[in-house]
Amino acid sequence: MTRRPGPPAPRFPLALDQVGRGAPASAAREPLRPQRLLREAAQDAARQGTPSGLGLDSALVRQRMVERLRREGIRCEPVFDAMLQVARHAFVDTALAGQAYEDTSLPIGHGQTISKPSVVARMIELLYEGEQARAHGHLGKVLEVGTGCGYQTALLARLGKGVVSIERLRPLFDKASANLAPWRFDAVRLVYGDGMLGHGPNAPFDSIIAAAGGDALPPAWLEQLAVGGRLVAPMHSSRGAGQVLVVVxxxxxxxxxxxHEAVHFVPLKSGVL
Incomplete structure (x- = not known):
């Protein structure tokens, strides 16, 4: 005799805190969701309104950097204006971009660093206190020794009437060229060469700034500085107290x-690599 199957047992949804035993649906908790429902997410977005703009591309992060420099005693408004326009994070490696607006130096490869914003601002501020900038309101024709990643070059391009920047390390010269290409500065010339020799073909210069320090200033820099011009560079103090900023x-x-104040830059070297 064939037995007919009985009616199926009642099936109930499982509550999240009960495993192995059924519970009425009314007792079940709201299930956890790895993603919000689209409708709920849209409602939340509408309540939040306009984003606060805290990303690296936001002017707010540069504004905060400038305000910090202002509190530290920098007073050069043209420098601040340039720093507000030039995105520092675009000149450092992606892995370090989150630190771009902190007052710290960051490695850019090949034993070199991008200088702290406070040091960059102070050195350019010293240039602005010279006769050329006080008379004309800009840095004139600028020679930069040590292009590095190109960040300071971009600032100088906004503050002078033309920039010649020299880099002795070929990989950094290539990196700076790539970093500066999107900015399309018409008056910037990058030179792969020995910075200790300056750049005679474009001399004299109204402003000279260097990102490496030695025991003495190269004679070529002094000779290529225009009358009424100013040079700012790190140099070892004759008192044996390390490097200081020297203004000529x-x-x-x-x-x-x-x-002026004590600093710490990479050694000034001749030749190209």
């Missing part, structure tokens, strides 16, 4: 040297 003003009667 050229007058018709000669060169005047003054020493």
């Amino acid at each position: 003003d050229r007058h018709a009667s000669g060169w005047v040297h003054t020493h």
Whole structure:
């Protein structure tokens, strides 16, 4: 005799906190969802309104960097204006972009670094205190020794009437060229060469700035500095206290040297690699 199957047992949804035993649907908790329902996400987005703009491309992060520099004693408004326009994170490796607006130096490869924003701002501020900038409101024709990743070059391009920037390390020269290409600066010339020799074909320069320090300033820099021009560079102190920022003003009667705050830059070297 064939037995007919009985009616199926009642089936109920399982509550999340009960495993192996059924529970009425009314007792079940709201299931956890790895993603919000599209409708709910849209409602939340509408409540939040306009994004706050805290990304690296936001002007707010550059504004905060400038305000910090202002609190630290920098007073050069043209430098601040340039820093607000030039995105520092575009000149560092992607892995370090989150630190781009902190006041810290960052490695750019080949034993070199991008200088701290405070140091960059201070050195350019010193250039602005020279006769050329005070008379004309800009840095004039600029020579930069040590292009690095190109960040300071981009700032100088906005502050002068033309920039010649020299880099002795071929990989960094190539990196700076790639970093600066999107900016399309018409008055920037990058040179792969020995920065200690300056750049005679474009001399004299109204402003000279260097990102490496030695025991003495190369004679070529002094010779290529225009009368009324100013040079800012790190140099070892004669008192044995490490590097300091040295400012040189050229007058018709000669060169005047003054020493400023202590710094720490990579050594100044000749030749190309």
